[in-house]
Amino acid sequence: MIRTQGLTRHFVVKKETVEAVRGLDLAVQRGELVALLGPNGAGKSTTVRMLTTLIPPTAGSAHVAGFDVVRNQGEVRRRIGYIGQGNGAGHQQVGRDELTSQGRAYGMGRKAARARADELISALDLAGVADRKVATLSGGQRRRLDIAMGLIHAPALLFLDEPSTGLDPQNRANLQDQIVKLRAEYGTTIVLTTHYLDEADSMAERVIVVDHGRVIADDTPARLKAEHAGDRISLACGSDDDARRASARIGAFDGVDAEHGRDRVHVRAVNGPELLPELLRRLDADGIRVIRAELARPTLDDVFLNLTGRSLREGGAEPAEPEPPATSTAATTRQNQEITA
Ligand SMILES: Nc1ncnc2c1ncn2[C@@H]1O[C@H](COP(=O)(O)OP(=O)(O)OP(=O)(O)O)[C@@H](O)[C@H]1O
Ligand SMILES: [Mg+2]
Numbered sequence: 001m002i003r004t005q006g007l008t009r010h011f012v013v014k015k016e017t018v019e020a021v022r023g024l025d026l027a028v029q030r031g032e033l034v035a036l037l038g039p040n041g042a043g044k045s046t047t048v049r050m051l052t053t054l055i056p057p058t059a060g061s062a063h064v065a066g067f068d069v070v071r072n073q074g075e076v077r078r079r080i081g082y083i084g085q086g087n088g089a090g091h092q093q094v095g096r097d098e099l100t101s102q103g104r105a106y107g108m109g110r111k112a113a114r115a116r117a118d119e120l121i122s123a124l125d126l127a128g129v130a131d132r133k134v135a136t137l138s139g140g141q142r143r144r145l146d147i148a149m150g151l152i153h154a155p156a157l158l159f160l161d162e163p164s165t166g167l168d169p170q171n172r173a174n175l176q177d178q179i180v181k182l183r184a185e186y187g188t189t190i191v192l193t194t195h196y197l198d199e200a201d202s203m204a205e206r207v208i209v210v211d212h213g214r215v216i217a218d219d220t221p222a223r224l225k226a227e228h229a230g231d232r233i234s235l236a237c238g239s240d241d242d243a244r245r246a247s248a249r250i251g252a253f254d255g256v257d258a259e260h261g262r263d264r265v266h267v268r269a270v271n272g273p274e275l276l277p278e279l280l281r282r283l284d285a286d287g288i289r290v291i292r293a294e295l296a297r298p299t300l301d302d303v304f305l306n307l308t309g310r311s312l313r314e315g316g317a318e319p320a321e322p323e324p325p326a327t328s329t330a331a332t333t334r335q336n337q338e339i340t341a
Helices: 044-051 073-079 095-105 110-123 139-151 169-186 197-203 221-228 240-251 272-285 300-308 329-340
Strands: 002-013 016-028 033-037 059-064 080-083 157-161 189-194 206-211 214-219 231-237 257-261 264-269 290-296
Touching: 002 044, 016 044, 016 059, 016 214, 033 044, 033 169, 033 197, 044 059, 044 157, 044 189, 073 080, 080 139, 095 110, 095 139, 110 139, 110 169, 139 157, 139 169, 169 189, 169 197, 189 197, 197 300, 206 221, 206 300, 214 221, 214 300, 221 300, 231 240, 231 272, 240 257, 240 264, 240 272, 264 272, 272 290
Parallel strands: 033 189, 033 206, 080 157, 157 189
Antiparallel strands: 002 016, 002 059, 206 214, 231 264, 231 290, 257 264
């Protein structure tokens, strides 16, 4: 559905060149739900705006639904839906009419546009609000209406630029459910941008991490976390000596790193939930006393932190945390392959 080669976009602001997108190579297959994840200014919206033909690339090429975004703008536009970063709908019309007009604008007949609007009103849980003026809707209701607007002409491909930004957690969860449902029902290919890590993690089959206009990682959330972060286990032992012995014992496991400090052992591995009980059994058999065990699973923020030294959480501007205990990458990678084989 999408293929780009060296997709690039510069902006010139007061004679300074801003390299918003720098040579992006992307491929999205039909039916995929892909998230573009990155901090403020990473180039997510600029990428989406090029793919939706709103701005031309400075260099490189992009094909969307089989058509070139520069040479075949019209063909691309007919096949896509786009919901921008701001609220699209904002008029004095009622939601239902807004939807129908949007359908008409895409060349649908009045009857077909009405029928489709009704279908989406029910699918997106807008029954109670579609007959109210758009201006009176809450942020969450309006965002759901925006999604319906993007879907009115049943596009094969839908772009959502930060669909849930500004929504409260409950509305965000609702909207995420709706997007996943729509996708299941209509088989729509969806590309969304977000800086909500949990959103990318739970919804997307594939996460493309963008930073400074480049793709720095592209994989399933599970594989990104296994490859670039891993699980952390922390054990509090009965004594400093127990911790030292435990660390040596655990470090001998394949694909596992351990280091100790005082009476604690810090372990990194990719299979924490399976490893932890096994470790405890072995240590117990060796007479090593463990008083407390904690398991922390990685988030996509750990992935971003490991890749860039910055956190995504607050706009990516946070200083890097101290390096985690050294990882034997080769062993970790080997184990990943076993898990995903
Ligand atoms: N029209 C424009 N003119 C000048 N610079 C622009 C323009 N649009 C974007 N930029 C710059 O390009 C870079 C990428 O912006 P973009 O909006 O694509 O980022 P983003 O990843 O969508 O960020 P956010 O998460 O804040 O929405 C930024 O440095 C931005 O200031
Ligand atoms: Mg943006």
